[in-house]
Amino acid sequence: MSLIQFSLFFFIIFLHNSKTVTSSTSFIAPITRDPSTELYIITISFKTPLQSTNLLLDLGAKFTWIDCTPDSYTSTTHRYIPCGTNLCASLTSLACSNCFRPTGPGCHNNSCALFPENPVIKNTVVAQALIDYFALNVTDGRNPGQLGVVPDFVASCSDNSLLRGLPDGVSGLAGLGRSNYSLPAQVSY
Ligand SMILES: *[C@@H]1O[C@H](CO)[C@@H](O)[C@H](O)[C@H]1NC(C)=O
Numbered sequence: 001m002s003l004i005q006f007s008l009f010f011f012i013i014f015l016h017n018s019k020t021v022t023s024s025t026s027f028i029a030p031i032t033r034d035p036s037t038e039l040y041i042i043t044i045s046f047k048t049p050l051q052s053t054n055l056l057l058d059l060g061a062k063f064t065w066i067d068c069t070p071d072s073y074t075s076t077t078h079r080y081i082p083c084g085t086n087l088c089a090s091l092t093s094l095a096c097s098n099c100f101r102p103t104g105p106g107c108h109n110n111s112c113a114l115f116p117e118n119p120v121i122k123n124t125v126v127a128q129a130l131i132d133y134f135a136l137n138v139t140d141g142r143n144p145g146q147l148g149v150v151p152d153f154v155a156s157c158s159d160n161s162l163l164r165g166l167p168d169g170v171s172g173l174a175g176l177g178r179s180n181y182s183l184p185a186q187v188s189y
């Protein structure tokens, strides 16, 4: 049977308060279904320079996570979240972590840490949270294809062991659950 590919368009909440886009715009992102696993994938842009990134769509996850192994994560804008900051507290982080590899995305000392979960293999790891640029296309009905950038998007790192069981080409998970740090909550702020 030939591959079935949905191309639903996904409208995420109207924006208020955004400096980069006006209140009449909405973010849109393509959603496809992986034919072999039947899981849904959302394509967003992340990091600097912006890189097209496929993430597993998870309607229940409270935050987004992405593989931060040094070969796959290169970005000039990533920042870590120090333990003890208000941001770390609001993430309800339960761990503060150190790192004994060279400093980089997901590897700092005194870093706020989270427990990203893979819902397919039902596994979790402890990994550092980070902030980086995130972008989706915005539309106001006139200029489709313009990018709306969220420069302070909060996500968790993971290591590549957490990608097991996910569709090929996916480098993490997009959390759409009920949380101040879900993907829709962060792009609508
Ligand atoms: C964290 O601190 C330890 C001990 O001081 C040090 O050996 C290590 O290199 C540091 N890690 C990073 C990523 O700076």
Ligand SMILES: *[C@@H]1O[C@H](CO)[C@@H](O)[C@H](O)[C@H]1NC(C)=O
Pocket (backbone or CB within 6 Å): 028, 029, 030, 043, 044, 045, 052, 135, 136, 137, 144, 145, 146
């Ligand atoms: C935004 O739209 C352009 C052109 O329509 C497309 O090439 C690009 O992949 C889209 N980016 C995202 C993040 O969806």
Ligand SMILES: *[C@@H]1O[C@H](CO)[C@@H](O)[C@H](O)[C@H]1NC(C)=O
Pocket (backbone or CB within 6 Å): 090, 180
């Ligand atoms: C989410 O953000 C709102 C508004 O800033 C705040 O009132 C609320 O306490 C936050 N919820 C959690 C669980 O931190």
